[in-house]
Amino acid sequence: PLRPGTIGSILLRGGSHLPTMRSLLLLLVLAGAAVAQSPVGPLLGGLMQTRVYAHGQRLKNMEQAVEKLENRVDNAITRGRDVYVNNLNNLADRVNDIEGTGCGDKEFQCGDDLHHCIDKVLVCDGFSDCDNGHDEDAGVCTNPVPAGASFHGEMHFSHCATLPDFEMRLFVTGTKTYDYLSSVTNVRATLVSSGKAGDDVTFNARGAYGYGSRTLVLSDPDNRTPQFAGLELSCGFAAHDSKHANCKLVETFTRQECAQLRLTRD
Known part of the structure; x- marks a missing residue:
């Protein structure tokens, strides 16, 4: 039999063989106090702190790994969506090239199913003339040939002159x-x-970029360069691609196409 007042009698109240939560807590407190007063107390305390710190570091590393994984998933979803949208836009551009936009040469297509067309001079003038406001969209009104931009490509002659292909910058x-x-x-x-x-030819050209047609037209108005006298370089940018342009070299008066050039932005 247990003597009254001992730890055993406290844990086995009323003859119960299962310790209560209060009894367990009391036992842990007493055990902790005993360990702290024992010669190995500081050692065990240090080991417990080390394990707690190690588990904390593992938890922190796991949280960082989960965060990186979430960022990778988000980036993959964003890239996939952007690629999908770009592919759709490029497909729409090709369809327009084949079927036409339904607008005249001096008109801008608003991009709706009704083939709403407006005059090109109304594009990017600060007022929405298209019902959907497409003529004032940032993508339409961004200049793909800003000052400082450079492009390169290879010129292929087909008419006007029998010149070999050469690089154009x-x-x-x-x-x-x-x-x-x-x-x-x-x-x-x-x-x-x-x-x-290695016979480089350099000349200064002037012209304009039209937002409604997304076309850059350049020429040497003073005809100071004999190789390009009477010629005009016309470069068209796709609606959703400002890094590439399909160009043609044409005679200014006859409009005969002399050469083709695809420019790529550096």
């Missing part, structure tokens, strides 16, 4: 947009043609 040296005609940005550029024999 285009450097935009300045732009200016006037308030009274904000649908057009005036452009100054330097063009450098490099043949295989």
